[in-house]
Amino acid sequence: MTDIWLTPERVALRDAVTRFTKKHIAPQLSQWEDDGAIPRELHRTMAESGYLGVGFAEEVGGSGGDIIDVSIVAEAIIQAGGSSGLIACLFTHGIAIPHIVASGNTDLIDRYARPTLAGELIGSLGVTEPGGGSDVAAVRTRAVRDGDNYLVTGSKMFITSGVRSDFVTTLVRTGGDGHDGLSLLVIDKGLPGFSVSQPLRKMGWHCSDTAELTFDNTPVPASQLVGGEGEGFVAVMRQFVNERINLAVHGYAVAQRALDLATEYARTRETFGRPIIDRQAIRHKLVKMHRRVAESRALTRSVIERAAAGEEPIADACLAKNSAVEACDYVVDEAVQIFGGAGYLRESEVERHYRDSRILGIGGGTNEILDDLAAKLLGYSSGGKR
Amino acid sequence: MNIVVCVKYVPDAQADRTFSQDNTTDRTNVDGLLSELDEYAVEEALKLAEAGEGEVTVVTVGPDGAAEAIKKALQMGADKGVHVLDDAIHGSDAPATSLVLAEAVKKAAGGSPELVLMGLASTDGTMSVVPAMLAERLGLPQITQLSSLEIADGKVTGRRDSDAASDTLEAPLPAVVSVTDQINEPRYPSFKGIMAAKKKPVETWSLADLGVDAGQVGLESAWTKVESFTARPPREQGEIVTDEGDGGTKLAEFLAKAKLI
Ligand SMILES: Cc1cc2nc3c(=O)[nH]c(=O)nc-3n(C[C@H](O)[C@H](O)[C@H](O)COP(=O)(O)OP(=O)(O)OC[C@H]3O[C@@H](n4cnc5c(N)ncnc54)[C@H](O)[C@@H]3O)c2cc1C
Ligand SMILES: Cc1cc2nc3c(=O)[nH]c(=O)nc-3n(C[C@H](O)[C@H](O)[C@H](O)COP(=O)(O)OP(=O)(O)OC[C@H]3O[C@@H](n4cnc5c(N)ncnc54)[C@H](O)[C@@H]3O)c2cc1C
Numbered sequence: 001m002t003d004i005w006l007t008p009e010r011v012a013l014r015d016a017v018t019r020f021t022k023k024h025i026a027p028q029l030s031q032w033e034d035d036g037a038i039p040r041e042l043h044r045t046m047a048e049s050g051y052l053g054v055g056f057a058e059e060v061g062g063s064g065g066d067i068i069d070v071s072i073v074a075e076a077i078i079q080a081g082g083s084s085g086l087i088a089c090l091f092t093h094g095i096a097i098p099h100i101v102a103s104g105n106t107d108l109i110d111r112y113a114r115p116t117l118a119g120e121l122i123g124s125l126g127v128t129e130p131g132g133g134s135d136v137a138a139v140r141t142r143a144v145r146d147g148d149n150y151l152v153t154g155s156k157m158f159i160t161s162g163v164r165s166d167f168v169t170t171l172v173r174t175g176g177d178g179h180d181g182l183s184l185l186v187i188d189k190g191l192p193g194f195s196v197s198q199p200l201r202k203m204g205w206h207c208s209d210t211a212e213l214t215f216d217n218t219p220v221p222a223s224q225l226v227g228g229e230g231e232g233f234v235a236v237m238r239q240f241v242n243e244r245i246n247l248a249v250h251g252y253a254v255a256q257r258a259l260d261l262a263t264e265y266a267r268t269r270e271t272f273g274r275p276i277i278d279r280q281a282i283r284h285k286l287v288k289m290h291r292r293v294a295e296s297r298a299l300t301r302s303v304i305e306r307a308a309a310g311e312e313p314i315a316d317a318c319l320a321k322n323s324a325v326e327a328c329d330y331v332v333d334e335a336v337q338i339f340g341g342a343g344y345l346r347e348s349e350v351e352r353h354y355r356d357s358r359i360l361g362i363g364g365g366t367n368e369i370l371d372d373l374a375a376k377l378l379g380y381s382s383g384g385k386r
Numbered sequence: 387m388n389i390v391v392c393v394k395y396v397p398d399a400q401a402d403r404t405f406s407q408d409n410t411t412d413r414t415n416v417d418g419l420l421s422e423l424d425e426y427a428v429e430e431a432l433k434l435a436e437a438g439e440g441e442v443t444v445v446t447v448g449p450d451g452a453a454e455a456i457k458k459a460l461q462m463g464a465d466k467g468v469h470v471l472d473d474a475i476h477g478s479d480a481p482a483t484s485l486v487l488a489e490a491v492k493k494a495a496g497g498s499p500e501l502v503l504m505g506l507a508s509t510d511g512t513m514s515v516v517p518a519m520l521a522e523r524l525g526l527p528q529i530t531q532l533s534s535l536e537i538a539d540g541k542v543t544g545r546r547d548s549d550a551a552s553d554t555l556e557a558p559l560p561a562v563v564s565v566t567d568q569i570n571e572p573r574y575p576s577f578k579g580i581m582a583a584k585k586k587p588v589e590t591w592s593l594a595d596l597g598v599d600a601g602q603v604g605l606e607s608a609w610t611k612v613e614s615f616t617a618r619p620p621r622e623q624g625e626i627v628t629d630e631g632d633g634g635t636k637l638a639e640f641l642a643k644a645k646l647i
Binding site: 008009012013016017019020048049050051053054058063064065069 | 457458461573574575576577578579580581583584
């Protein structure tokens with residue numbers, strides 16, 4: 001049986017993205033980390049090469065391909081010297097436009113999905129609020145109907161690409177309390193009452209700009225509604241499965257990269273007259289790191305394959321993400337350890353992975369929230385059936 | 387315009403390269419790829435084809451693995467491929483390669499091609515002679531090593547840069563043209579291109595299909611012969627000049643000793 005991760009087309013895709021990354025991303029990444037943002041031009045270059053739209057149908061301006069192809073693009077970028085933060089800001093459309101595409105609203109697709117996949121626009125997703133991110137159903141940002149508009153008031157916190165984005169797919173409350181009072185509105189930058197904070201200063205993901213967005217009676221045309229009123233929560237939850245899978249890929253891919261960097265270093269670094277890889281203490285570290293990578297990749301890929309086959313593996317996506325996050329945290333920590341003092345320096349790539357990784361267990365659903373969701377779905381409760 | 391691009395499958399220069407038992411380049415037990423210098427020719431052909439009408443056909447002469455070079459060019463956007471594959475070709479030198487290519491180009495173009503594009507040199511042989519030889523065999527004008535190219539009024543015009551001067555060259559079409567790595571920035575195969583390449587036609591021809599006599603090609607009839615080879619000596623340890631206040635003087639002494647200043 002041929003491995004579906006190794007079809008000739010996927011091998012070629014990995015190879016092409018690897019070359020792209022080595023040329024257009026890796027050499028500039030440190031600079032973008034210092035700048036706190038990536039250039040817009042990169043979105044266009046990536047779109048021209050046809051990798052920005054992988055995972056989106058050609059009918060909406062994408063390049064085709066499924067979640068396996070999307071994962072291969074992410075693996076290749078990270079393995080070739082990119083980073084989780086780079087993918088977060090370059091592929092923010094992966095969380096910003098799927099609801100628009102799924103709604104089938106051709107007007108919104110033409111105005112937002114298509115130009116974003118062409119690298120002309122940048123989108124972001126506004127769900128989390130200063131008051132909390134885990135309890136999505138508690139969103140407080142209000143949208144009150146006023147003629148042909150909604151008047152939006154409230155704020156959104158930690159919004160990836162929020163500083164640079166041209167539009168924000170925003171979860172707002174159009175109805176009463178609870179999840180069925182929530183709707184999705186596409187809100188353009190520059191509308192009256194819409195203000196954007198300075199970039200938030202973070203532990204990692206430095207090249208990825210993050211903002212707080214504030215709306216004060218911002219008039220948003222009712223035609224910006226994605227799907228119907230009250231359908232926002234379900235739309236967001238649906239896409240969370242993909243986001244969690246994508247973050248799980250970041251986890252095992254960063255872990256693999258950190259393992260490779262540490263291995264290379266251990267082969268060349270000598271103490272007491274021998275390469276440190278010849279020491280059992282180091283070899284065992286490396287093999288444990290290897291095992292963590294292999295376990296989390298196998299679990300995640302099995303979930304990806306099911307998602308590609310049309311299933312919606314909600315519980316297993318939680319398990320995969322938490323497993324990959326744990327593996328990644330463990331591996332990047334050990335990688336820094338193997339680098340010794342050099343691993344504590346900004347100029348070492350493992351140092352960046354160490355900082356970048358910390359967000360993986362927080363964004364897209366925290367470890368605790370995902371464990372809780374999985375527990376519920378798998379029947380680990382007094383009333384549950386197993 | 388219908389363009390034929392000749393491309394070569396070469397051992398990856400970043401991997402270990404070796405020779406076979408018969409002192410020919412080992413093309414079987416190594417990772418191979420489309421010669422990077424040929425990507426510029428493919429890119430230029432695609433740009434010309436995209437600007438007007440026409441088809442891009444890539445032709446390669448090489449062993450089984452050479453199909454990979456064709457596939458890469460098809461993924462970049464070429465329309466069809468021709469692979470000349472025949473055991474008798476093994477060990478062919480540049481004259482023999484150009485003979486096979488000439489017949490393949492004619493057959494692929496259904497007579498005379500309108501434009502044949504080639505790279506500056508292969509990254510394994512680095513001889514740069516096949517374009518000229520091919521032009522001679524096809525009876526077509528040649529302009530080689532162009533770093534810019536334009537097609538208009540039935541002519542190809544381009545610039546050849548050298549250290550001393552830049553020449554502007556011109557030839558009537560059809561012509562054989564080779565291009566340098568300064569001419570463009572080759573595209574990466576897009577995801578759509580990768581998927582589309584699966585369905586593009588690739589024909590495999592033998593020497594018999596081309597009417598080439600096997601006795602004219604291969605190791606036996608090569609004009610040159612590799613008698614022996616040695617691996618490149620390992621790089622010597624450089625001399626480290628430690629600056630103890632006199633670093634500049636030491637550096638100057640080193641350069642003077644090496645007769646560099
Ligand atoms: C760099 C970065 C980028 C981000 N990008 C985006 C973005 O683009 N769009 C967006 O909408 N959001 C984004 N977020 C927000 C992110 O999704 C939230 O931070 C996350 O959902 C957690 O929400 P919170 O920070 O409000 O933590 P809280 O919800 O306040 O949780 C705090 C702690 O309490 C725990 N906890 C909460 N509830 C429970 C419970 N019921 N049981 C047990 N433990 C619980 C949590 O696990 C966590 O450990 C981003 C965050 C960061 C840091
Ligand atoms: C911020 C910072 C401040 C510092 N300040 C000072 C200072 O003021 N003065 C000073 O002199 N130094 C200082 N150091 C250096 C610090 O003491 C060294 O980084 C530390 O001793 C480790 O040495 P190393 O970095 O060369 O790692 P290495 O010795 O190369 O070790 C690399 C890895 O191999 C492991 N290893 C090495 N040998 C073996 C073995 N035989 N068996 C098993 N594992 C082995 C190590 O545990 C480590 O995980 C500082 C370093 C940093 C990062």
